Amino acid sequence: ALFTCMFFERINKLQVVIMLSDAVGLGVFTAIGANAAMSHHVDASFLVVSMGVITGIGGGILRDICAQDIPYVFRKEIYAIASILGAISFLITHAMGAHVLAFYVCLLVTFIIRVVTVIYNVHFPVFFKTHAKINKGH
Structure with missing residues (x-):
């Protein structure tokens, strides 16, 4: 607890750097x-x-597996959706004839969606499986 109190600000800044790096990589x-x-x-x-x-x-999945963590894409995080929307923006921009720009538009759309969803704590809903007993007429 003392360690956390002493280094909270540094640890918190490191989390931001990791999140931004991950969003850029994605x-x-x-x-x-x-x-x-x-x-x-x-x-x-x-x-x-x-x-x-x-x-x-793929890179994020490998990273999380190597770190013995559950990959973001298998959690409630908006991760694959950011990638899907980025790739769709690539297609649209490329179809408009801006072939080089398509790369950067894809990168920015993916990055912005990922960062905004993390900052504003936007997640997919999580549904829990219940193990309720079913009454079979007994």
Whole structure:
């Protein structure tokens, strides 16, 4: 407790740095995946978005598994949705002819969604499984 009180501010700042770094990584790797799919002339929008999302969330999953933690994507965090929306923004921008700009738009959309949802504590609802006994007419 004493350690926490003494170093709370530093630990709190470190959490912010980690969250921002994670959001940047999510945005960058989502953009890289979507761009890689486009550069291989993948015509199906679903595949471009899927490549972006798999590449984007894959690094975070590996990081959390190595840290023996539950990956963000399997929690109530808005993580994969940020990546999906970023990849969709890549598709839209790319379709408008702004091929280089599409990478940066994807990165920014993903980053902003992730940061805003963390700052404002926006999460998916969590539903708990109940183990209620079912009365079978006895």
